[in-house]
Each structure stands twice: as structure tokens, then as C-alpha cells.
């Protein structure tokens with residue numbers, strides 16, 4: 431079984447011997463690979479939907495890993511009990527949904543040592559949730575696969591993180607007088623901006639196109655609130671463009 435590059439990079443972030451929960455596991459590809467490689471000593475594959483739940487059960491049974499991997503049907507973190515796992519992966523959903531899964535499962539996170547998250551969109555929402563709940567982003571990866579760009583965000587609880595949130599999101603000046611504010615770091619990724627690859631530039635150029643579309647559509651309304659929103663998005667576009675111009679071009 432060969433993992434996609436995206437799942438492989440998530441897999442590579444898992445510490446050896448973890449007790450893993452993969453939430454929204456679909457075909458349970460990640461827990462099967464993690465148990466086979468020794469990254470996970472045991473795993474829970476959580477799925478809310480019946481089709482993917484059955485697919486996960488079949489995958490685990492075909493792999494002969496029923497002893498090490500439990501497939502459970504349920505919403506988000508309700509499939510694990512407090513203290514049962516120490517690493518949680520949640521991949522392939524929107525950032526808002528991942529944040530809501532974490533939010534609704536807060537009590538299950540108390541003994542968790544690492545979250546490895548791969549939002550498809552809304553990365554800023556997720557980074558804000560982590561910041562507000564004393565989780566520190568310790569690593570970020572950016573990759574392109576099949577024409578899509580993905581971010582992988584790894585976070586640790588503040589108490590055991592090697593770095594503090596104050597440092598991660600400390601506003602920093604770029605050459606040319608532009609300042610990377612906390613807001614921009616939350617949007618663009620505090621580590622990704624420090625090593626901006628071609629994929630990073632491609633992602634933000636495409637985000638700017640989408641934001642211009644947002645301005646166009648809200649500008650059609652003559653309500654004051656829409657005008658204010660359009661002006662806010664235009665300011666964001668200008669800030670993003672300034673940052674992109676000032677960042678050094680780094681090869682991957």
C-alpha cells in the first residue's frame with residue numbers, strides 16, 4: 431500500500447510508538463501505514479459516515495491489524511476516551527470543521543501530546559483556534575499534489591512545546607519596511623513565510639485571485655456593511671501583495 435505524498439508527509443510527523451487517533455479516517459490508510467511502520471503502537475480510526483467506516487473496517491481487517499487498530503463510528507473525538515491516545519491526526523477537512531471537532535472534544539485533548547492537522551481550506555481559522563486554546567504550532571509543511579496545495583500543521587500543548595506562541599507569532603519586519611503582523615502570520619503560516627517556496631507563492635497568488643472575486647461580488651451591494659467588508663478585503667489583498675514582494679525567493 432503506497433500512501434499519497436500528502437498522507438506520507440502527515441505520517442512522517444507522527445512520533446515513533448504513538449497511541450494514535452485518526453479522525454475522519456475514511457479508508458484508514460494512515461493508521462494502517464503508521465502501525466506497519468512502527469510510528470503507531472496502536473491506533474483508533476474514527477469515522478462518522480457509514481460508507482467510510484465500513485471501508486476503514488475492511489482495510490484494517492484485510493491488513494490483519496484488528497489487534498492494533500480499532501475502527502469506531504462516531505462524530506469527531508467522541509470515539510476516544512480521555513487519556514487513550516497521545517497523537518491525533520485530522521486530515522482532509524476544512525479548517526473550521528477541524529477546529530469544531532477539537533473544540534467539541536476539548537476534554538479528550540488533556541493528555542494529547544501532538545496534533546497533526548491538514549486543513550483543505552481555512553488554515554487561519556485553525557491556527558487561531560490553536561492559539562486561543564494554548565496549543566503551539568511547532569512545524570508546518572506545504573505541498574502540492576494533483577494540482578492542489580495542502581498545508582500540514584503540527585501543534586503541541588504550550589506546556590511541552592519547545593517554543594512559545596508569543597515567539598511564533600511575534601510580528602517581524604521584512605526587508606522593504608513591510609511588517610509581518612500576527613494577523614498575517616496566522617493567515618500565511620509562521621514557518622511557511624520564513625521559507626517561502628514556489629508552492630507558497632503559487633498558493634498566495636491563487637488566494638489573491640479568490641479574494642479579488644470576493645471583493646467583486648460584495649461590491650455589488652450598496653449596503654454600508656458590504657462597502658466596509660470590501661474595503662477590508664482590499665486592504666488584506668494589498669498587505670498580502672506587499673508581503674509576497676518582500677519575501678526572499680527560496681527553492682524547495
Ligand code: SAM
Pocket residue numbers: 437453454455456457476477478479482504505506507520521522523531
Ligand atoms: N483523513 C482522510 C484523508 O485525509 O485522506 C480522509 C479525508 S475525507 C475527505 C474526510 C473524512 O472525514 C470523510 O470520510 C468523512 O466521513 C469524515 N468526517 C467528516 N466529519 C467528521 C466528523 N465530524 N467526525 C469523524 N469523521 C468525519
